[in-house]
Structure formats: C-alpha cells, structure tokens
Amino acid sequence: MSQTEIAPMAAGNPDRLTGLKTFWHYFSVNRGAVIGLFVFILLVLAALFAPLLAPYAPDVQDKTAFLRPPAWQAGGSTQYLLGTDPVGRDILSRLLYGARFSLLIGAVVVTLALTGGITLGLLAGYFRGWVDVAIMRVMDLILAFPSLLLALVLVTILGPGLFNAMLAIALVLQPHFARLVRAAVMAEKSREYVVAAKVAGAGHLRLMLATILPNCLAPLIVQGTLSFSNAILEAAALGFLGLGAQPPTPEWGTMLASAREFILRAWWVVTFPGLAILITVLAINLVGDGLRDALDPKLRRS
C-alpha cells in the first residue's frame, strides 16, 4: 500500500490508519497467513488472466494426444506441461480456467450467505421475541442436516448445475452467519453507544445497519473466509458427485469426476485438479487463521 493512498485517510480519520496498521502488524506475525494471502493473490491473478496464461483453450481437444503424461515423465512433452486428459485437452489450461469457477463459487456463495445471514441475524437479535424464535428455529433445522446431504437434496430439487449448487451451498452455510450476527447484536444492543444513538432519535434501520452492524464485523470476516473455502470444497464435492457444474465445464471437482475411471492408468488426470482444490482451500484457511489472530483481541498477546 502506497503512502499517497493512506495520507488523505490518515488526515480525516487517524483511528482507521492505526487500526489498519495494528491489523497488519498482527496479521503479518503469522507467517502461514502471509503465505496463504500470497498464494490467494496468485490464484486471483491466474483466474483473471487465464486466457493469457493458458497455452490452450480449456475445451480444445487434441485427437493425437489422449492421456499424455506430464512433461517430466517418460512419454510427456513440454507441449502439454501437466499432460492431457482422456479426450486430449490440456490439463494446465483447464486448471487455470478452473480457478475462475472456484473463486466465483466462493465469492457468490459467501455474498449470498452473508446477505441472508446478516439480515436474519440482525432481525432476530434486534427484535427478539417471536421473530427471533421463528428465525433461529429454522436455522437450527438447517444445521440439523449434514451440510453436504442437504446441499445434495436441494440440488436434486433445483436441478444439477453450477448456479443451483451455489444456491444450495449458500443456504446451507448461511445459518452460521445468522447465529454469529444474532449473538453479536445481542451483546452490542445494550451498550451505551447504541442507547445514545437511540436517544438521539435513530430509527430501527439506522440502529441496526449503521450503529450496531459495523461493530460485529470482525467475527463475520473470519467466518466469511472459512465459508469461502468451505464453499469451494462443497461445490467441488457436488461437481465430483455429478450434481454441480456439468462437463465439459473445467470446474476442478467435475474434472475429477470424469477422471475417476482412469485413476489406475493415468495418475496425473486425478492428481492435479485435486491438488488445485487443496492448495486453494489451504491458502484461504491460512488467511482465515491469520485474520482470526489479528481480529480477535482475546488471542492477542500484548
């Protein structure tokens, strides 16, 4: 971050600058988190510039090169660095394009789950009474099912496909956000600054969104990060089971599903897509751990 960007902010709001600085101080102590962030940024770049980076289009088939092993193995060539799949498509190119799907899935699912969870959690925690009971019973109900099973059943109702899979996963992950927001709102609601805002004549909507919500952000950010990686895993699992993104979409889970029958003949078709999932999820979880350390004052040592 450059000085010129920070300077005007610092002039207007000195607290925010020190806040950001403290945050980075605590975040960067955690080496794993910094590595995770670095890998995540690389992944975002790979997704953004996939058409420039990928040597081939993700759906181009080379009929002369089925199941070609990766370059370093006997029979492989630098033409296809990570080898080709059973129908002669370049695995590296498909993985690069696949990064787009995984990051899109994470972003869409977290946005949907956050929006739903914040709205329901705010309503439940702010109004209490029957609104609270009704909302939280439904949340408990969603949590009573194993998440993947519920997602499977929802996709059965909605029909297989990437978008429906994202909807289903968002619905399954959303109660965690609602619970968090509700707990935070209940803790904050009786604080003096909220009472003061109320006395000053702030309406319900303003109290909820402008006064209380910004003070509940820390746990939400951490949960959001963890849900991001969870969403990628679950979407890949749905794709693997044949109910998520449909072939020939270069989604990593779907790639694994179509590679399954070749596992004993061509290890690379199976290994690389899974490795891509693992690296992505791991990087995001590392960042999540770092964020928790940096944002949770209870864990700070100083």
Next chain:
Amino acid sequence: MLRYLLNKIALLIPTLVGITICAFAFVRLLPGDPILAMAGEHGVAPARYEELKQQFGYNLPIWEQYARYVGEVATGDFGVSISSKRPVLEEFKTLFPATLELSFFAMVFAMLLGIPAGIVAAVKRGSWFDQSLMGTALVGYSMPIFWWGLLLIIFFSGYLGWTPVSGRIGLQFFFKPITGFMTIDTLIYGKWDAFRSALSHLVLPAIVLGTIPLAVIARQTRSAMLEVLGEDYVRTARAKGLSGARVIGVHALRNALIPVVTTIGLQVGTLLAGAILTETIFAWPGIGKWMVDSIFKRDYVVVQSGLLLIALIVMAVNLIVDVLYAVINPRIRAA
C-alpha cells in the same frame, strides 16, 4: 439431571417437526408431478396414476397429507423403494451397519492419532513437532476427501497392490450377517481369512473418512490442553512436586478432554456427510452411497426417508453428546 434431560428433549420438538416438514416437502418440491417424479423414468399408466394418487393421498388437503405422513413415519412406515421394491426401513437396516462400522473405525483412527498428537504439541508448544503437526492438521482440514481417497487408491491399491480398490469384503466370502459389522461377524464365525479381507477393505475408507475429524481433534486437543496447562491447579500440582507425566496425564488431560468430547460429538454430522463421498469412492455399501445412488435412480421415496432417518440420527447423537457433556461437567446442568 432429569430436568435437564427433559428440557433438552423439549427443545428438540420444533426441530423434529421441522425435519418431518422438510422430508414431507421434499417430494412435493420436486419439479413436476410428485407421482410421476417418484415413478421415475418408466412413467406410469393413467389408471395406476389415479390409484397411486389415492394411495399416497395427494387428493387430500395439504395439512391432511402432512398429518398422514407423520402418522406413517411415527408407526415406522417409511415407504417402499421404487427401484428395489423393498421397504425403505429394511434397506436402511441392512446398510446402516456398514456406515456405522466405517464411521466407528474412522473415529477410532482420528482419536488414537489426534488426541496424543494434540497433547504432545501442547506440551512442546512452539517446537518443530508442534509447528509441523499444526501445519499438517490444517492441510488435513482443507482436504477434499474425495480426492484424498483417490490418491490413496492410486498409491496403496494401484502402485503397491496392498489393499483392494472397493467393496467391504472379498466376493468369495459370504455369510449371514449377525451384527452387521463385517470385522465382528467374521470373528464370530471364526474365519480368519475373511476377517483379514474385511480389514483390508476397511483401512483406506476409514483413513479417508477419519482425516478431517483427525485434524479437528488434534487442533482442539492442543488448544484445550494449552488452556488447561495455564490454570492454577496445574501449577499447584507441579509445585507439589508431582511428576510431569502425572500432571499432564491426570490433572491437565482430564479437564482438557471435556471440550474434546464435545468436538467428537459434533463430528457426527461431518462423518455422515463424509460418508456420502467416501462410500461413493470405495463402493462401500452404506447409507451414503445408497442416498447418492437413489438420487441418480430417481428413487425419491428412498431419498425422502433417508433424509429423515439421517437427520434423526444426527439429532439423537447430538442429544446424547449434550447429556454426556452434562454428566462430565456438572456446571452445565445448573445453567
């Protein structure tokens, strides 16, 4: 204690009602006509259609249909599978022990490795062991287990040829199940080669299913242990001159295990979700594979009842964990 128990059970009633509503709604939310959806790809003759409509009560008002459904479920009638023509409950009873056996060994694997590893990591906080263990745990926690299963198959079944690729036991072995646990049944019959076959089929799926619980348990044990090691009574025990092993093993561990027990209980949902993937990869004939297969066969009676039964199991296990927790920790009961 009794009051605590009754209170817990009372709190479950809305969830129970909700679960039945979900299962009830599932068939009705499927795109298209529910009877045609349940009949599957083959379709159904018009006369039979009317008959089925009567039989399932689709001509009744919706709340009467629901009451009927709850009545059926309460009397143990979970419908008949369209593809196998067998009662769903009967199928469930034959398949569930397979999932139970797999989950049990997965959990044993996770606990046997996770708890000691977590303890050592906490005692040697900051050491290379601690750091590499926590790193490995995070990798395990981030693992797409369906891929992990395939990798293990490539290595142990393909490359080394040590374990079979799929199934529960070699096809040459056949006997009437007693407990439904292959590892126990083979021992009861005294067939050692069958026992070895069952065990070799079980190893890889159990490791795959146990991986995420292992990571969670190791992390949880470590942090619970760290917290307890900082407590006054541990310092007192040390000050009394007790040996390090006794302080850690008796004073600290007993208290650190309380949150770990809860974590283990909370893993049941994870296990059942994981079973869906693990059983699919290893062709393990349990309820996870049964659900996935039924979705693809459009056997929606099975999906509906499976959803209900699995949710009931998760609920029951959570209740047991709550009660156990109250037994171990009297402070919970008072609250």
